[in-house]
Amino acid sequence: MSTTSKTTKKLTLIPLVLMIFTSVYGFNNIPRSFYKMGYAAIPWYILSGITFFVPFALMVAEFGSAFKEEKGGIYSWMEKSIGPRFAFIGTFMWYFSYITWMVNVASGMWVPVSNAIFGKDTTQTWTLFGFQGPQVLGIFGILWILLVTYTSTKGLDKIKKVTSLGGTAVLLLNVFLWIGAIAVFLGNSGSLAEPIVGIKSFTQTPNPKYAGNIIASLAFVVYALFAYGGIEAVGGLVDETENPEKTFPKGILISAAIISVGYSLGILLIGIFTNWADVMGIKDVNLGNASYIVMSNLGYSLGTAFGASEATATALGHGVARFVGLSMFLALSGAFFTLMYSPLKQIIEGTPTKLWPGKVGETKNGLPINAMWIQATIVCVMIALVAFGGSSMATFFNILVSMTNVAMTLPYLFITLAFPYFKKKTEIKKPFIVFKSHGSAIFWTWIVILTVGLANLFSIIQPAIEGDMQTTIWSIAGPIIFSVIAWLMYNSYEKKIK
Structure with missing residues (x-):
């Protein structure tokens, strides 16, 4: 009887595909990609799916299966494969990606608030105590970080119910886009x-910043990689899957196809109702508000397509923008209350206690409260530096998004680099194997490293070539600073244990 109940709980192919899809697929990636590249974004999504998503997801599956008993997550994978120093720097980089996410989203989430209240993005005209535009968003971002940190340290986890509400609303956005x-x-x-x-149309972008610029087009691959982010979470699903040797690779391939096609079709669907030059090519559009402008335009286009008056179509557009704004605000709020402590808790619990100086590693009520306040201070300082760096709104959001994309994709290099070492170690029990030969493991390791490495390289140098040194400096500064901090922390830890 117990055997039967265990078998029925195992994931079959369709539930597995659905779990991978919900972990990876992100609505915001579609309008942002259309804004940057138009239809020309589609081939890059397909290429990135083949050269990154599928091989990397299968590597993660092998890691997850071999280290299913380990609590340290990706730290354990790299530590057992290469060594603790490499593992700590790689994990610290992974954690840093959440810092940049907070910097990005704490400043950017006031765009959905504006849409929810006014039916359009008015943030560029906001003023407060003589500050305007990016500075006002920066101040609100800092206040938001302090509020969420304070609330989270009190353990008021009921607010996390916002997550499911926001998730449902964003799912409805996808359905609304298609229909x-x-x-x-x-x-x-x-x-x-x-x-x-x-x-x-699929090889040349309508965006004048990218037209005829091969480096800018290659830099877009980072956006595609970021859109496939979250697959490191699927490693733990191998042991929950029925007949994993056959089902899991099949699930990864089917998910990759569905997600690639989903993104590609989504970009095509936007082209049905959005003329790039008329809607996306105007002055006030940026990466922060592209999604809201696209969806507002869908509401307006629905009205005009079925004979509504100009006033009715405009009102419909504002109504859709309000729904999108509220949905995104709820989803981002829920994510914030989870991500404020979850990655920090994982890195502290997964690594040796003595790595953390003073009382940083201490937990109270299951939360690393001291570390959370240090984290809040770092995020607030970064928000202030970027917001008050003298940027226009478009440059401001470009810096934030570029920082986040680079930081989120770099840890994939560390995990991939550890894979051949993991394959070589015969003492590690590997219950699930996809890459049967060492040669195939090396080949796909290099494919993923080249895809992620070159995409990040082009993403970092492209703004500098166009004269935007600020974005390049910020994209590079964060990972370097956090790598140095991780290196110094590990050196201090080595001295302690000696």
Whole structure:
């Protein structure tokens, strides 16, 4: 009887694919990609799926299966494969990616608030005590970080119920995009707002910043990699899967196909109701508000496609923007209350206690409260430096998004570099093997390293080539500073244990 109940609880192919899909697929990636590249984003999503998503997910699956009893997550994978110093620096880089996420989102989440209240993005006109634009968003971001940290340290975890509410709302946004775009397509008798002119539409971007710039196009791969982020979480699903040797690789391949096609079709659907030059090419559009402008335009286009008056179509656009703003604010708030402590707790509990100086590693009520306040201070300082660095709104959001994309994708290099060493170690029991030969492991390791490494390189140097040194400096400074901090912390730990 117990055997039967255990078997029924195992993941079959379809639930596995759904779990991978919900871990990885992100709505915001679609409008942002259309804003940056138009239809030309699609080939990069497909290429990144083949050269990064599939091989990296299968590597993660092998790691997760071999170290299922370890509490340290990716730290244990790298520590057992290469060594503790490499593992700590790699894990610290992974943790840093959440710091940049907080810097990005704490400043950017006021765009959805503006949409929820006013039906459009008015943040560029906000003023407070003589400050304006990015500075006001920076001040609100700092206040938000302090509020969330204070609330989280009190253990008021009921607020995390916001997560499921926000998640449901964002799921409805995806459904609305698909149904709404198809309705506009039918209402306009099959015509596209952004016409497809042969293969050229998929190889040349309408964005003048990227047109004819091969480095800028290659730099876009980082956006595609970021869109596939979250797959390191699927490593723990191997042992929950029925007949994992066959089901898991199949689930990864099917998920990769669905996610790649989902992103690609989503970008195509936006082109049904959004003309790039008329909607995305205007002055006030930036990476922070692209999603809201696209969805507001969908509401407006639905009205005009079915004969509504200009006033009704505009009101419909504002109504959709309000729904999108509220949905995104709820989703981001829920994510904040979880990510304020979850990555920090994982890195502290997964690494040796003596690595953390003073009372940093102490926990109270299961939360690393001292570390959370140090984290809040670092995030607030970074927000202030970026916000008061004298940027326009578009540059401000470019810096934040570039920082986050680079920081989120660099840890994949550390995990991938550890994979051949993991394969070589015969003493590690490997219950789940996809890469049967050492040669195939090395080949796919290099494919992933080249994809992630070159994408980040181009992403970092591209702004500098265009004269935007500020974005390049911020993209590079964070990972270097945090690598040095990790190195110094590990040296101090070695002296302690000696």
